[in-house]
Amino acid sequence: MERLTDHLIVISFDCLSSLDFPTLVELPHFQELLNHKAYCKNVKTIYPSVTYPCHATIVTGKLPNRHGVINNTLLQPGNPSPDWYWYRRYVKGTTLYDEAKKANLTTAALLWPVTAKANIDYNMPEIFANRPWQNQVTVSLLSGSPLYQLDMNRRFGNIRKGLSQPELDDFVLESTVQTIQSKKPNLLLVHFTDLDTQRHLYGFSSVQAHEALRRHDERLGRIIGALKQSGIYNNSTVIVLGDHSALDESKAIKLNVLLRKTGLIKVNKRGKVVDWKAYCKSCDGSAYLYVKNDNDHETKSILKKLLDELTKDDRNGIEKLLTNEELCPKGADPNAYLMVEAHQGYYFTEGLNGELIDTITAKDVKSKKYTVASHGYSPDKKNYTTVLIASGKGIRSNAIIPSMHLVDEGPTFARLLGLDLGDTDGRIIREMLI
Structure with a gap:
């Protein structure tokens, strides 16, 4: 050629x-x-x-x-x-x-x-x-x-x-x-x-x-x-x-906080993860939800219900929930069970402690805990x-x-x-x- x-x-x-x-x-x-x-x-x-x-x-x-x-x-x-x-x-x-x-x-x-x-x-x-x-x-x-x-x-x-x-x-x-x-x-x-x-x-x-x-x-x-x-x-x-x-963001979503409270993530006394059944893996403006054992249908059911409920309230920052069948045609990881997309102004982190939603402060950014703009969002965003x-x-x-x-x-x-x-x-x- x-x-x-x-x-x-x-x-x-x-x-x-x-x-x-x-x-x-x-x-x-x-x-x-x-x-x-x-x-x-x-x-x-x-x-x-x-x-x-x-x-x-x-x-x-x-x-x-x-x-x-x-x-x-x-x-x-x-x-x-x-x-x-x-x-x-x-x-x-x-x-x-x-x-x-x-x-x-x-x-x-x-x-x-x-x-x-x-x-x-x-x-x-x-x-x-x-x-x-x-x-x-x-x-x-x-x-x-x-x-x-x-x-x-x-x-x-x-x-x-x-x-x-x-x-x-x-x-x-x-x-x-x-x-x-x-x-x-x-x-x-x-x-x-x-x-x-x-x-x-x-x-x-x-x-x-x-x-x-x-x-x-x-x-x-x-x-x-x-x-x-x-x-x-x-x-x-x-x-x-x-x-x-x-996109600019002012709030951080920590789904692993809920997964920990639900017993799907286990930590030791020092707060280190020692075992998990489900985990939220951040992609900033979106996040993968993984289930450790693909045959663990009980965990999948718990996770799906939890996220369906969260998505009903916009204050939780989740714009859309994608199933495996929906995320694969978009080119995302076929090994993920679910994927979540953040509303504009929100992004996902993998934090395990505190509340579900954190409001981002200047101190957080200076300490490199959070950012004030991120990517990872759906390409369909405006x-x-x-x-x-x-x-x-x-x-x-x-x-x-x-x-x-x-x-x-x-x-x-x-x-x-x-x-x-x-x-x-x-x-x-x-x-x-x-």
Whole structure:
């Protein structure tokens, strides 16, 4: 299959929303991209709309129940800091970077989710030390390309301040620029989380979120500049995308508090979970309800009745209850017994103590107990779509795509590189390609 471009640069600005588009068109580097572009400002995301499933969908063209990454974090009941779906092994089937490697193309990924231990030439995976005895640098080195990461850390490690933003994205930016200049990869995947962080901490339309958008514009300018300085700009395609939007919230729902009171979760004297029959696994704006033993029909009956009753009163924050038969066609985890969707203004946590509903305070946010904006909601929520902007080689100029789905991105990116992702849930958006 003919390649339409020599270098595909995919830039994910986590939590970039369709509602940000009026701001983007006023920013100089986004403007430059939009002058020679195809774009869609109505990209429907997946369910649940959280970062790791979204990014796995982008590189596979499949819904979560097919690629296997059905949440950000693993089901580890009672663990206050569950492990994430960091590793490539969690993704079923092939990916964009796998197919690129098979075609002998040079690949690079910087903080792209679910790429730990992936077969990527220059890989700096998104993973963090989640055990007291672990060191962040060591965990990263062992999960990606050691020599490459050592070089980036030697050059730019002084910029980073742990996982705090905007310093982390500034480090990723400098590493991206250096990678473009020294490696000239055929496929580059880079993930920036500054905007997502600011929205979680300060709200969707906060001053801090707008400042993050401006920083992203500067980052985009630096990346475009690096492509030009490297002499590969005219043979490159630059893709800017978001994975999901976000909604402000002021109340946290803790269904595990009720499951504990009902005896479906058992804890010891220190409050640690020692056994469970049912568990609420948060996806922020939605949540899975798991039953430990699929043949435990008594627990299923208790759980269904409990949630049916809660859903009757809007003050409990539950907008909708989905059965397994209803959630599977949406692409969510087929192993979940039920799924609940939060009303706007609410989101789910896995807390075991206190009351069912907590009102979120500034102190809660400062202590990182809660956030004031989140995602994970149904893609059918109003004003909840994301965006895609494409510019450069192989892209049709001034092509406006009225609507598309996140699953369409992988097949379209594969076509640009002359690759095929096989049986996907999406389609190639040929309207944006030459």
